[in-house]
Amino acid sequence: xxxxxxxxxxxxxxKEGDERHEAIYRSVSxxxxxxxxxxxxxxxxxxxxxxxxxxxxxxxxxxxxxxLEQLVTLTPRRGxxxxxxxxxxxxxxxxxxxxxxxxxxxxxxxxxxxxxxAELRDMAREERQAxxxxxxSVAIRLxxxxxxxxxQLSGNATLAEFVERLCSRSSLILAVYGHxxxxxxxxxxxxxxxxxxxxxNGERAKAFMSRHLKAIEASLSMVEEEENVPDLQQxxxx
Amino acid sequence: xxxxxxxxxxxxxxKEGDERHEAIYRSVSxxxxxxxxxxxxxxxxxxxxxxxxxxxxxxxxxxxxxxLEQLVTLTPRRGxxxxxxxxxxxxxxxxxxxxxxxxxxxxxxxxxxxxxxAELRDMAREERQAxxxxxxSVAIRLxxxxxxxxxQLSGNATLAEFVERLCSRSSLILAVYGHxxxxxxxxxxxxxxxxxxxxxNGERAKAFMSRHLKAIEASLSMVEEEENVPDLQQxxxx
DNA sequence: ATGCTATTTATTGTATACAGTAATTCCGTT
DNA sequence: AACGGAATTACTGTATACAATAAATAGCAT
Numbered sequence: 210x211x212x213x214x215x216x217x218x219x220x221x222x223x224k225e226g227d228e229r230h231e232a233i234y235r236s237v238s239x240x241x242x243x244x245x246x247x248x249x250x251x252x253x254x255x256x257x258x259x260x261x262x263x264x265x266x267x268x269x270x271x272x273x274x275x276x277l278e279q280l281v282t283l284t285p286r287r288g289x290x291x292x293x294x295x296x297x298x299x300x301x302x303x304x305x306x307x308x309x310x311x312x313x314x315x316x317x318x319x320x321x322x323x324x325x326x327a328e329l330r331d332m333a334r335e336e337r338q339a340x341x342x343x344x345x346s347v348a349i350r351l352x353x354x355x356x357x358x359x360x361q362l363s364g365n366a367t368l369a370e371f372v373e374r375l376c377s378r379s380s381l382i383l384a385v386y387g388h389x390x391x392x393x394x395x396x397x398x399x400x401x402x403x404x405x406x407x408x409x410n411g412e413r414a415k416a417f418m419s420r421h422l423k424a425i426e427a428s429l430s431m432v433e434e435e436e437n438v439p440d441l442q443q444x445x446x447x
Numbered sequence: 448x449x450x451x452x453x454x455x456x457x458x459x460x461x462k463e464g465d466e467r468h469e470a471i472y473r474s475v476s477x478x479x480x481x482x483x484x485x486x487x488x489x490x491x492x493x494x495x496x497x498x499x500x501x502x503x504x505x506x507x508x509x510x511x512x513x514x515l516e517q518l519v520t521l522t523p524r525r526g527x528x529x530x531x532x533x534x535x536x537x538x539x540x541x542x543x544x545x546x547x548x549x550x551x552x553x554x555x556x557x558x559x560x561x562x563x564x565a566e567l568r569d570m571a572r573e574e575r576q577a578x579x580x581x582x583x584s585v586a587i588r589l590x591x592x593x594x595x596x597x598x599q600l601s602g603n604a605t606l607a608e609f610v611e612r613l614c615s616r617s618s619l620i621l622a623v624y625g626h627x628x629x630x631x632x633x634x635x636x637x638x639x640x641x642x643x644x645x646x647x648n649g650e651r652a653k654a655f656m657s658r659h660l661k662a663i664e665a666s667l668s669m670v671e672e673e674e675n676v677p678d679l680q681q682x683x684x685x
Numbered sequence: 686a687t688g689c690t691a692t693t694t695a696t697t698g699t700a701t702a703c704a705g706t707a708a709t710t711c712c713g714t715t
Numbered sequence: 716a717a718c719g720g721a722a723t724t725a726c727t728g729t730a731t732a733c734a735a736t737a738a739a740t741a742g743c744a745t
Contacts, residue, residue, distance in 0.1 A: 304605075503730085699735095714720100
């Protein structure tokens with residue numbers, strides 16, 4: 210038996226199990242944020258357990274975490290499904306982003322430096338690239354990543370975590386209320402923003418972020434469109 | 448066998464189980480916020496399972512939730528313990544409260560009405576009462592409840608939830624860095640705040656909230672004091 | 686006596702078995 | 716053919732058994 214086969218078969222040690230759990234969590238979370246798992250899609254414990262090769266116990270832990278982050282909805286006796294945000298929730302999320310993300314801009318501008326700016330530019334470029342090559346769902350995740358990274362640069366880990374949650378939920382909202390073929394974020398907005406931050410112009414960045422978020426929110430149609438749910442196998446790859 | 452005994456013995460239906468879980472969660476959460484469980488206290492799964500009469504499975508679910516709310520810290524293979532916030536975290540939490548709670552004041556003022564004001568006054572009175580009768584730990588929880596209720600009145604459920612988390616963590620911070628016998632919140636601050644909100648003066652309320660939070664933060668000493676951890680039985684009552 | 690190693694113990698991590706309930710299907714009646 | 720109800724099925728909720736590991740302890744050598 211080859212090492213690879215042995216690695217697959219043997220019971221993983223607990224430490225490895227933790228990392229595996231984290232990887233599975235990210236896998237599912239990314240699938241939701243990238244809209245390969247669409248709002249309303251059911252997440253059956255058995256199916257997920259089989260796909261990822263762990264028992265339902267571990268899957269439940271992950272689903273509960275996702276539920277607390279409001280990416281999945283846990284209805285008693287019915288199990289988990291990808292959250293379908295209501296219009297009210299959408300408004301709350303974007304209002305919250307206005308308050309928090311805009312409020313952080315002065316701090317971010319104060320702490321901005323060349324290295325951070327370069328990193329952000331890389332992320333913005335990658336996002337444009339994904340968009341050009343037609344990978345819109347990937348672009349949506351990259352856009353969320355950009356906003357999260359920005360918040361992290363403020364130095365406030367707690368608020369950055371809040372922004373992270375808001376951005377994931379925003380992806381869900383875009384999936385339900387966004388127009389197909391329209392990302393929400395304009396391609397060059399992020400670059401412009403980096404410019405303001407780099408020159409330490411916090412107030413300017415704040416105002417720009419406000420417009421940026423308003424633009425995304427305005428691009429939503431608030432009319433849901435029905436989707437059919439694909440198979441777990443093809444989403445995560447056999 | 449009496450009904451009460453029967454109710455204790457028989458396996459609860461799943462729906463009742465959910466409510467029971469929620470009750471246990473609140474029980475533990477309150478114990479932490481009221482500082483009957485002090486930062487650093489270990490929360491062994493077996494012990495909790497026995498105290499509350501459910502299996503470790505349910506306890507783990509609750510501990511994971513508390514961990515995501517950062518009230519308890521889950522270290523692999525070591526189990527759960529009440530989080531001992533660092534000074535950095537304390538700063539983050541209070542900065543976040545400044546941004547969010549102050550930012551919500553205009554909205555709260557706009558939506559304030561007689562019924563809400565009366566409810567808030569009741570809460571403020573109850574808090575003063577607890578303080579007068581020497582129940583400082585209860586007063587700390589009531590103070591947190593007040594701030595949370597205020598945030599809920601803004602109408603933004605998402606931000607209200609963030610405030611809820613920040614307030615729980617603040618109680619932990621007060622437990623570690625607060626002076627004994629000093630609550631942080633001045634007794635009449637909350638009443639003054641209600642006054643500004645009732646007259647629709649959002650900006651005034653915002654400024655007052657800012658001073659209020661700064662006062663609490665300033666009352667912290669940033670020097671931890673060691674505590675001995677009491678027994679689970681006496682905390683939750685046999 | 687002290688430090689190091691082996692053994693025991695305490696406690697968490699994971700899988701699985703079983704129970705309970707909601708959804709579905711199938712069948713008989715009208 | 717449509718409706719209502721009973722049997723079946725599919726899935727989640729919970730407890731428990733077992734595995735793995737870290738902490739505590741005891742024993743040994745220096």
